[in-house]
Amino acid sequence: MYTNNRFPSNFQSLQGLRVLVVDDNVDFCDLIVILLQPYGVEVQKAFLAQQALEIFRQWQPDVLVSDIGLPKEDGFALIQQVRTKAGEQGEVVLAIAVTGYTHEKMLQQALSAGFDLLFPKPLDFDEFLAVLGCLAICQQSSYAIAQRILGNVLEIAA
Numbered sequence: 001m002y003t004n005n006r007f008p009s010n011f012q013s014l015q016g017l018r019v020l021v022v023d024d025n026v027d028f029c030d031l032i033v034i035l036l037q038p039y040g041v042e043v044q045k046a047f048l049a050q051q052a053l054e055i056f057r058q059w060q061p062d063v064l065v066s067d068i069g070l071p072k073e074d075g076f077a078l079i080q081q082v083r084t085k086a087g088e089q090g091e092v093v094l095a096i097a098v099t100g101y102t103h104e105k106m107l108q109q110a111l112s113a114g115f116d117l118l119f120p121k122p123l124d125f126d127e128f129l130a131v132l133g134c135l136a137i138c139q140q141s142s143y144a145i146a147q148r149i150l151g152n153v154l155e156i157a158a
Helices: 026-039 049-059 075-088 104-113 125-157
Strands: 018-022 042-046 063-067 094-099 117-120
Touching (some): 018 026, 026 125, 049 063, 075 094, 094 104, 104 117, 117 125
Parallel strands (some): 018 042, 018 063, 063 094, 094 117
């Protein structure tokens, strides 16, 4: 486990979570893989937007973590395509932007483009892990609530 972690090391909510990391910095991608895998997170990495879209279509991650400053197509173009594809399939994908360009305008631009959160680089892994754990719990809770509602609706209809 990450030894400097200020949070509990047993994040069961992360177990089996699928995260797609997109960054043209190979070291950043490798670091995220190394840091998340001990928590049971399944991680795929991509270095270009088109590569990320192909992985997204085939693998269907729960969370997208993308740099904004990608070559060819930036993270804004990527998130718009991901949101379109996920919407067509009726899926919900959490999207986290990461960038070295941190200012209020960038935050607003990232949220407007379709990202749910923005983290500055260098990444504070403790904070990132805690937020990812909370997002996973919220996602699992929402799914469980929806299943209960649908179960009650189906019982009433029968």
